[in-house]
Amino acid sequence: MANGGGPFLAAAVIFLGLLLSLWGPRDASVQPLILLPPETVVQEKKVYTLECIVARFYPEPVQIIWKKVIPGTHSVNVDNSEVFNMSSNNDGTFNATSHLILQPLLEDNGTIYQCVVAHKSLLIPLQRSTTLIVKDSLQAKMDGKIQVVSLGGNVIIFCEFSSSDILPLDIRDIEIRWFLRSLNSDKEIKVFELYRGHQTAFRPGAKISMSRRRWGDASLYLSHIQIQERGEYRCEVIQFPRRAQGTIILDVVEHGNYAIFSGLIITVILFVLVGVIWFLHFRKVKPMLFLSLEPEYLIHKELKEFSFAISGF
Incomplete structure (x- = not known):
C-alpha cells in the first residue's frame, strides 16, 4: 500500500507547487x-x-x-x-x-x-x-468661413469674443484690431484699431459699435464696399497678455452678376411651380366606368351578384 501511494503523493506535491507558483508569492x-x-x-x-x-x-x-x-x-x-x-x-x-x-x-x-x-x-x-x-481662455468667433456682399453696399463682418474665466472681462482693457489680406497677396494691411477706448479707422468709414462691445461684439462696419476690398479679414482681440483671433473671406459681387444669379434662381423656382400646378390640374380626368354587357338570365327569387369597375381617376 505504501508503494502504491507514492505516485499519487508525488502528483499532489507537483500540483500544489504549481498552485503556489501561480497564486503564491x-x-x-x-x-x-x-x-x-x-x-x-x-x-x-x-x-x-x-x-x-x-x-x-x-x-x-x-x-x-x-x-x-x-x-x-x-x-x-x-x-x-x-x-x-x-x-x-x-x-x-x-x-x-x-x-x-x-x-x-x-x-x-x-x-x-x-x-x-x-x-x-x-x-x-x-x-x-x-x-x-x-x-487661451480668450476666444474669438467668426460667422462662418466666407461672406458674400454686393458691390457698393454696406457690410457688417461679425466677430464675437468671450472668455472662459470665472471673472468677467474688463472691457476697458480690451483692444480690437481688424486686418485685410488680399487674396493675391500675403501682406496684411490694418483696417481698424480700438486702443484704450479710442477708435482709429485706417479705412474710411470703418468702425465698431462701442455699446455692443460690452457684450463681446467686435463686429466691423464698412460702408460702400469696393471690389479691391475683397479678401481675408482678421479680427484680433487682445487683453494683454492674452490674444484671440478669427478670420473670414469677404467676397464682393458686382450688381450685374448678382442680379443675373438671383434672376436665374427665381426662374428655376417659377418653372418648378408651373410644372407642379400643371401636373395637379391635368391629373384630374373623368373616371371611366366598365360594366359587362353580356346578357344575364335570372331565376325568380335567385340571388345574383353584379360587378363593375371605375378607373382612370
Whole structure:
C-alpha cells in the first residue's frame, strides 16, 4: 500500500507547487507598464490633474516622480504631485496611480511633463512624457468661413469674443484690431484699431459699435464696399497678455452678376411651380366606368351578384 501511494503523493506535491507558483508569492519581478497620453490639452488658468498609471508590476515597492521639461532647457523635479494610490490584481501584480496638480498659464504651452518610474525589475528608470497644450481662455468667433456682399453696399463682418474665466472681462482693457489680406497677396494691411477706448479707422468709414462691445461684439462696419476690398479679414482681440483671433473671406459681387444669379434662381423656382400646378390640374380626368354587357338570365327569387369597375381617376 505504501508503494502504491507514492505516485499519487508525488502528483499532489507537483500540483500544489504549481498552485503556489501561480497564486503564491513571486520570486521573479515583473516590469511595469506606464499609461500617459502623449498630449494633454488644458485651459489657461484652469486647475487640471495629470494622471500617470503604472500597471501590472511585481513586487509592490515602486517609486514614481514627475519631471518638468521646458523646451531648450534642462528638466526639474516637480514637488506638487500627490501620493499615488496602490491596488492589486488577481494574478498578484500591482497597479499604482500618481497625480500632478497643474494650473497652467499661456507661457506653459509646449512644456513637457515626464512620469518617471523606478522599480526592482528595471535596470534604469522607465519614463513616459506628455506635452502640455494650453488653450487661451480668450476666444474669438467668426460667422462662418466666407461672406458674400454686393458691390457698393454696406457690410457688417461679425466677430464675437468671450472668455472662459470665472471673472468677467474688463472691457476697458480690451483692444480690437481688424486686418485685410488680399487674396493675391500675403501682406496684411490694418483696417481698424480700438486702443484704450479710442477708435482709429485706417479705412474710411470703418468702425465698431462701442455699446455692443460690452457684450463681446467686435463686429466691423464698412460702408460702400469696393471690389479691391475683397479678401481675408482678421479680427484680433487682445487683453494683454492674452490674444484671440478669427478670420473670414469677404467676397464682393458686382450688381450685374448678382442680379443675373438671383434672376436665374427665381426662374428655376417659377418653372418648378408651373410644372407642379400643371401636373395637379391635368391629373384630374373623368373616371371611366366598365360594366359587362353580356346578357344575364335570372331565376325568380335567385340571388345574383353584379360587378363593375371605375378607373382612370
